[in-house]
Amino acid sequence: MKKQIFAGAMAAVMALSMAACGGSGAAATTAAASKAEETTAAAESQSGEEKKAEVSFETIKPGKLVIGTSPDFAPYEFYHIEKDGEPKLAGFDIAFAQKMADDFGLEVEFATMDFDGILMELQNGSIDLGISGFSPDPERQKVFDFSDIYYKGGQSFCVSKKNLDKYKGFEDFKGLAVGAQTGSIQYGLAEKNTPDANIIGLPKVTDIVSELTTGKLEGAFMETAVAEQYAKNYPDLAIAWEVPYDTEGSAVAVKKGNQALLDAVNAEIKALQADGSLDKFVTEAQELASDDANVYQGQLDENGKVKAESEGETTEAAAETTKAQ
Template sequence: MKKYSFLLLLLTLVLIVAACVQQGSESGEGEGGSEEETNSGNGADDGVYTVGIDTTYPPFEFQVGGEYQGIDVELIKAIAENQGFEIQFRPMDFVGIIPALEEGELDLAIAGMSITEERQKVLDFSDPYFDAGLALVTKKDNTEIASLDDLDGKVIAVKSGTTGSKFIGENQEKYGYRVAYFDDSPSMFLDVASGYSQAMVEDYPVIAYAITSRNLDLKAVEERLSGEQYGIAVPKGEHGELLEQINQGLQELKDDGTYKGIVEKYIKN
């Protein structure tokens, strides 16, 4: 009887150990499968790239009736079609676009972004697609401000995170103005038109379009404070093949006249 009980106990222990080994093996397979699923979640892997845009930036990016329009929007759509990849837009404030690229939340961005040495430290840029520059803007009936030299003691508005913001910050001590920062261009336009800020700095093609299309009570008093070029950005050291496609597509659109047609649709020479 004791011998039978001992054999029964031994058999029970063997079954328990076998069950534990089986459970451990299945658990290990599950962890491996889960990791593989996580790593395959990048949208770029299936040819769909997430594009960061700032829809408060006409004529380059804006929204009408729920649809995205503008030079940047049409240009990146045309490049994607030319090169055979798909895109999905993700609108956000301009100030958030570079961090989103660095964090991998965006695959690329086209947002009237000037190519600068500082930005090239954390981003890779396409070939330039637009020659821009900063303009000094005042209310239309302002007769006191004709240049940066007239800004001592005045309040100047600028959009956060832009090259205009950098320019204003670097020259504040020289010209003696105060600075009001804004997250979007329309709020900045309204602030100057209402007289709260006496002037602002904005990319020239943007303010020229806004004044013409929206009949704003503003005027550009000094054009081309700086010479800048816009580029399409991708995270530093990533998406090299995509960047090559963008450059090739951009060049082909310039060669066949598509690029010129897009620009002239929004900016009249």
């Protein structure tokens, strides 16, 4: 009987001892895991702080990246009419800007305006960046900083398809109406290549295409990707030839002296080029812009709706405006 009691007592002691050992091991494991979690959390926090420091810059609105763009420049930027009938900003500039803001941990805000107003708003401090197919030409670089090239394009001269065989060179346009977007590189190319033409500056590329296809303009200067897109959607439009230009490509415009933001933009461009994102944005935008029936290029009305079709600025009025500038 005593043996049984002793044996039972010993068994109980051994059980308690084993339980104690097990409890001690679990406690040690829990403590180690807790310590590891703390170390990991600290490392992640430090990594997050370092990442945040890499894109540490001021924006005009806390938590937002305000970007100026002119949505009349498909496939760069335009409105696509969604299935519910609502216009949505689209284009590879828009996709690029959205991705950049996301990676910066900021909310993107697009400020849409006519092209020739973007750089003025940037200089005034109303927007953080100008993203609208800007070419970083030497004159602009005197006033603004520009990122690395994120899209390499070219410049083209367009005519009505029926006149493709009629014109052989720029010298044929002496005294004739030639169009280009006001405030653009293309306007400067018009002055350089067709100095004897009647150069008409219009605020939107859509106006230029309309005037060209209706015979009010004999020729027009356009960015190549834009010209190719319009040629797909307007059978009467054709690219006559490429226009020589030293700075072939688009860059992001940044206010002069904002080096931190410029560095962050350049780092983002490098990353998106490396992983193929920018090429993907271009392909998707070109496909979407080909859906001409659901593409709108221009400004929306005060209610955020597509403006009713109305007769745009006439060539005669534009000519008077150009003379006054």
